[in-house]
Amino acid sequence: MAEKALYDPQVVVKFNPKVYANSPNVVECLDEQVIPVLGGRPTLMALDMFRSHKTDEGLDIMQAHDITLSVIPGGCTSMVGPLDVSINRLFKYILKVGIIEVNYHN
Secondary structure (H helix, E strand, O other), rough: OHHHHHHOOOOOOOOOOOOOOOHHEEEEEEHHHHHHHOOOOOOOEEEEEEEEOOOOOHHHHHHOOEEEEEEEEOOHHHHHHHHHHHHHHHHHHHHOOOOOOOOOOO
């Protein structure tokens, strides 16, 4: 709980005793964060091959809410992941060349 206090209250931070994401984490994320913002619209969700992204329970929830899962093969996220080929690449470049300074302690 001490670490949770370090995050902005608007940032959703979940902790797991086993320290890794699992199927209940994925289902909770879908139910609490993803589905409420979709407004019932059909959605394409791109996720990596992580086993917890493809459980029967998670897939059933996605199907019930018209979410189509696109699984990115291992080792390919940086080539085809939407954030990796657009936003993250530019952000990493900006940090590398020092255009902006980021203070991680604030």
